[in-house]
Amino acid sequence: NAGVTQTPKFRILKIGQSMTLQCTQDMNHNYMYWYRQDPGMGLKLIYYSVGAGITDKGEVPNGYNVSRSTTEDFPLRLELAAPSQTSVYFCASSASGVSNSPLHFGNGTRLTVT
Amino acid sequence: QQQVKQSPQSLIVQKGGIPIINCAYENTAFDYFPWYQQFPGKGPALLIAIRPDVSEKKEGRFTISFNKSAKQFSLHIMDSQPGDSATYFCAASKRYGGSQGNLIFGKGTKLSVKP
Numbered sequence: 627n628a629g630v631t632q633t634p635k636f637r638i639l640k641i642g643q644s645m646t647l648q649c650t651q652d653m654n655h656n657y658m659y660w661y662r663q664d665p666g667m668g669l670k671l672i673y674y675s676v677g678a679g680i681t682d683k684g685e686v687p688n689g690y691n692v693s694r695s696t697t698e699d700f701p702l703r704l705e706l707a708a709p710s711q712t713s714v715y716f717c718a719s720s721a722s723g724v725s726n727s728p729l730h731f732g733n734g735t736r737l738t739v740t
Numbered sequence: 741q742q743q744v745k746q747s748p749q750s751l752i753v754q755k756g757g758i759p760i761i762n763c764a765y766e767n768t769a770f771d772y773f774p775w776y777q778q779f780p781g782k783g784p785a786l787l788i789a790i791r792p793d794v795s796e797k798k799e800g801r802f803t804i805s806f807n808k809s810a811k812q813f814s815l816h817i818m819d820s821q822p823g824d825s826a827t828y829f830c831a832a833s834k835r836y837g838g839s840q841g842n843l844i845f846g847k848g849t850k851l852s853v854k855p
Contacts, residue, residue: 630783666749668829668847669784716783725772725833726791729843731783 628652632717632732639707639739647702647735649717657720658700659684659729660692662713669716675700676723707739744832746846753820754854761815761849763830768811770832770844775804775815778827778848787828788815820853827851 633648651658660672661684671684675694689711691703700719704711714736718729745764753759763773774789790797790804790813797804801818817824830846 666847668746668845670845671843718783725843726789728774728786728789729776729784731785733781733783 630717630719630730630732632715632735634735635733636736637738639704639737641707641709641739643707644703644705645707645737647704647715647717647737649700649702649732650698651700651717651719651730652698653719653721653730654697655719655721655730656697657723657727658694659718659720660690660700660702661716661718662686663716663734664713672702672715704737709739711737712739713737744830744844744846746830746849748849749847750850750852752852752854755820755822757820757853759817759820759824759851759853761828761830761851762812763814763832763846764810764812765832765844766811767832767834769834772833773804773806773813774831774833774843775802776829776831776845778829780826784829817851820851822853822855825851825853 630651656677659674661669670686673692675681681692714734716731716734718731720727775787776784777787778784788799788802792808803816806813827848827850829848833843
């Protein structure tokens with residue numbers, strides 16, 4: 627059981643380039659999330675999805691886009707990379723939206739924009 | 741009202757010591773308080789959680805103490821081991837917030853347990 631898988635693990639982008647961070651889960655979870663983690667700043671929610679075809683903004687959505695065409699996949703798109711998007715990105719999933727449904731995180735993508 | 745304040749930012753203890761990490765919240769609508777543990781190079785993983793109808797919860801060497809009137813909760817690690825060295829995040833959410841998009845994380849505490 628792989629859980630939540632993120633690719634790539636590391637990436638360096640130049641300012642203005644675009645890329646897609648991939649996330650897939652094999653637990654048949656309806657809820658999926660993208661967080662960014664900056665040193666000393668905790669985890670900030672970028673976007674989330676409550677099921678295929680449904681997405682919504684989190685706390686810090688600017689500069690990002692998402693789509694959810696299947697239950698398994700929830701890619702995060704950066705259209706015009708900026709240095710402020712240098713961060714570690716985590717994808718997560720949960721079985722339901724009730725608070726005690728634990729988040730299952732992937733191992734992250736470390737992105738550097740120079 | 742949406743913040744969860746966590747302290748200290750970092751903590752160093754000797755093996756066998758009892759590190760304590762504290763969190764405070766403002767929103768009285770929060771009613772679920774999980775702690776996540778993150779090892780270097782890995783994603784966070786749920787460690788233990790508590791609801792405000794109890795004042796303490798233990799799971800193995802990990803204990804959450806909860807003070808509803810003070811709007812504070814803390815994590816205690818008994819007989820700490822070098823393998824407990826990790827970053828710990830407290831969090832808070834409303835039970836029926838509609839999605840885990842309502843989960844608010846503290847800024848994290850980096851714990852080092854020296855042999």
